Amino acid sequence: KDQHTGAEFHNRQVDLYAQYDPVLLLNFLKNSNFYDLEEALKLCKARKMHNEMVFILNRMGSTSDALMIIIYRLQDVKRAIEFVENSNDDELWEVLIKHSLESKLFLSDLLGHVGDHYVDSLKLVTQIPEEKEIPMLKQKIMNIFTDKQLQISVQEGCVGILEKDCIKLHASHADLSRGGISVDTFALCCHCKRHVVGTLRPEGIYVCMDGTVSHGSCARKHDESKASELKAREAASARAAAVEAAAEDHSRREDRRRRIGNANYA
Numbered sequence: 001k002d003q004h005t006g007a008e009f010h011n012r013q014v015d016l017y018a019q020y021d022p023v024l025l026l027n028f029l030k031n032s033n034f035y036d037l038e039e040a041l042k043l044c045k046a047r048k049m050h051n052e053m054v055f056i057l058n059r060m061g062s063t064s065d066a067l068m069i070i071i072y073r074l075q076d077v078k079r080a081i082e083f084v085e086n087s088n089d090d091e092l093w094e095v096l097i098k099h100s101l102e103s104k105l106f107l108s109d110l111l112g113h114v115g116d117h118y119v120d121s122l123k124l125v126t127q128i129p130e131e132k133e134i135p136m137l138k139q140k141i142m143n144i145f146t147d148k149q150l151q152i153s154v155q156e157g158c159v160g161i162l163e164k165d166c167i168k169l170h171a172s173h174a175d176l177s178r179g180g181i182s183v184d185t186f187a188l189c190c191h192c193k194r195h196v197v198g199t200l201r202p203e204g205i206y207v208c209m210d211g212t213v214s215h216g217s218c219a220r221k222h223d224e225s226k227a228s229e230l231k232a233r234e235a236a237s238a239r240a241a242a243v244e245a246a247a248e249d250h251s252r253r254e255d256r257r258r259r260i261g262n263a264n265y266a
Contacts, residue, residue: 007032007034008034010032010034010035011035011036011039011040013028013032013035014028014029014035014039014040014043015043018043018044018047018049022047022049025044025049025052026051026052026055029052029055029056030055037056037059037060040052040056041053041056041057041060044056050069050073050074051074053066053069054066054069054070054074054083057069058083058087063083063087063089063092064091064092064095066083067080067083067084067092067095067096068099070083071096071099071100071106072099075106077106077109077110077112077113078113080096080110081096081110081113081114084096093123096110097123097124097127100124101127101128101129101132104132104133104134104135107128107132107134108134108135108136108137108140110124111124111125111134111137111140111141111144112140112143114144121144121148125141125144177209181207181209181211183196183197183205183207183213184197185197185198187213188213189213189214189215189218190212190213190214191214191215191218191219191221191222192214192215192218194215196213196214196215204216206219
């Protein structure tokens with residue numbers, strides 16, 4: 001469907017969805033860019049539509065406020081972790097841990113889910129107060145260790161597969177490099193544009209990996225020309241830098257002379 005269709009009525013549609021079919025509102029909010037975010041947020045807040053508020057706040061860039069709604073309104077630990085993971089914001093992890101420590105039940109649920117995600121478990125566990133009682137804490141800690149060990153095993157397996165693929169590709173590339181490169185009978189030198197085969201010179205011909213060919217003398221002249229150009233550019237850059245430095249030094253001396261003159265005049 002064309003998202004631009006009826007764009008001028010999308011604010012009205014948000015209101016109508018909220019009143020008569022709130023189940024479809026979130027999908028509409030995700031697929032439209034033509035409604036006022038502030039007005040939509042006010043409408044959802046008045047109707048306590050928390051899922052919609054999380055989406056709108058996230059689109060507005062207010063990720064901390066969206067996380068607060070997930071923690072305190074929706075009280076969905078797994079969604080809070082996924083939200084923070086998708087945000088790629090380290091500060092949100094700090095916010096999540098800080099507010100989790102305020103609720104024994106939420107902290108317990110968080111400990112039960114961190115093993116399934118790439119969460120800094122050490123940071124979370126070390127911040128738990130010693131006097132805080134958490135149901136089944138020992139079992140949850142053991143589960144975290146088990147899940148982390150599984151993640152490490154999976155990562156090591158992936159690294160091993162990548163290493164084997166790299167070795168195979170390197171061997172294949174080496175075989176191709178050692179193989180011969182055919183030169184067409186009518187191939188032209190990429191520098192002088194004359195035929196290479198049939199006009200063989202004492203210095204031979206150069207064949208590049210991309211299939212281009214050239215006379216040996218032409219290739220050397222080209223390389224020498226490039227080297228000369230590079231040296232000329234470096235020399236020009238050095239001269240320009242020297243001129244700029246001299247100008248700056250002259251400007252500083254003139255400025256110092258004016259300040260001394262003004263001081264003597266005063």
